[in-house]
Amino acid sequence: EAGVTQFPSHSVIEKGQTVTLRCDPISGHDNLYWYRRVMGKEIKFLLHFVKESKQDESGMPNNRFLAERTGGTYSTLKVQPAELEDSGVYFCASSPIGLGGQREQFFGPGTRLTVL
Amino acid sequence: AQKVTQAQTEISVVEKEDVTLDCVYETRDTTYYLFWYKQPPSGELVFLIRRNSFDEQNEISGRYSWNFQKSTSSFNFTITASQVVDSAVYFCALSEARSGGGADGLTFGKGTHLIIQP
Numbered sequence: 001e002a003g004v005t006q007f008p009s010h011s012v013i014e015k016g017q018t019v020t021l022r023c024d025p026i027s028g029h030d031n032l033y034w035y036r037r038v039m040g041k042e043i044k045f046l047l048h049f050v051k052e053s054k055q056d057e058s059g060m061p062n063n064r065f066l067a068e069r070t071g072g073t074y075s076t077l078k079v080q081p082a083e084l085e086d087s088g089v090y091f092c093a094s095s096p097i098g099l100g101g102q103r104e105q106f107f108g109p110g111t112r113l114t115v116l
Numbered sequence: 117a118q119k120v121t122q123a124q125t126e127i128s129v130v131e132k133e134d135v136t137l138d139c140v141y142e143t144r145d146t147t148y149y150l151f152w153y154k155q156p157p158s159g160e161l162v163f164l165i166r167r168n169s170f171d172e173q174n175e176i177s178g179r180y181s182w183n184f185q186k187s188t189s190s191f192n193f194t195i196t197a198s199q200v201v202d203s204a205v206y207f208c209a210l211s212e213a214r215s216g217g218g219a220d221g222l223t224f225g226k227g228t229h230l231i232i233q234p
Binding site for chain 1: 120151153158159161162163166168207213220222223224226227
């Protein structure tokens with residue numbers, strides 16, 4: 001079974017440009033999460049989808065960030081316009097919905113974003 | 117608000133030594149979940165263990181063991197007879213239970229960089 005995949009693995013853009021990150025969760029996983037790790041800081045939760053609906057977007061830093069999950073499958077995270085402080089590693093994770101409360105989340109390899 | 121503290125930024129030991137990674141958490145919920153993840157040099161986060169707040173039984177998996185103590189809000193991770201392949205950054209994480217049994221985002225500690233020297 002394929003794991004969580006993310007594209008691209010690396011992205012280098014200039015301040016003011018737009019970047020779109022993509023995440024493909026494990027097939028059948030209704031929960032999809034985005035996280036970010038800024039250099040030297042902890043991994044921070046950004047938002048959570050259940051299927052195509054945003055369950056919790058309390059971690060989104062500002063309105064320059066837009067996440068979508070069309071059809072409840074893959075998700076995109078767009079940053080427009082990018083700022084220097086947006087640099088970091090963006091992780092996507094997925095988990096199934098089921099009995100037993102919070103299930104473990106399976107993480108993708110991350111996208112390293114560098115804003116110059 | 118929930119918080120996870122991993123006070124050890126970096127630990128370096130010689131191969132075959134035992135090592136314990138500390139994790140202290142804060143939450144106001146009575147139902148919550150604790151996790152450990154491993155991040156090897158390749159960068160991906162690898163799930164190691166999940167523990168819910170009602171299960172204080174310690175767990176052993178090969179050379180790995182976890183000690184969950186609600187009285188001290190700690191969920192420590194011990195590697196016995198460490199190996200070079202154990203070198204990685206280890207993250208402790210917490211999530212609070214959502215009503216209806218749903219899932220929640222994780223709150224991570226800053227991670228502990230474990231270096232196992234040959």
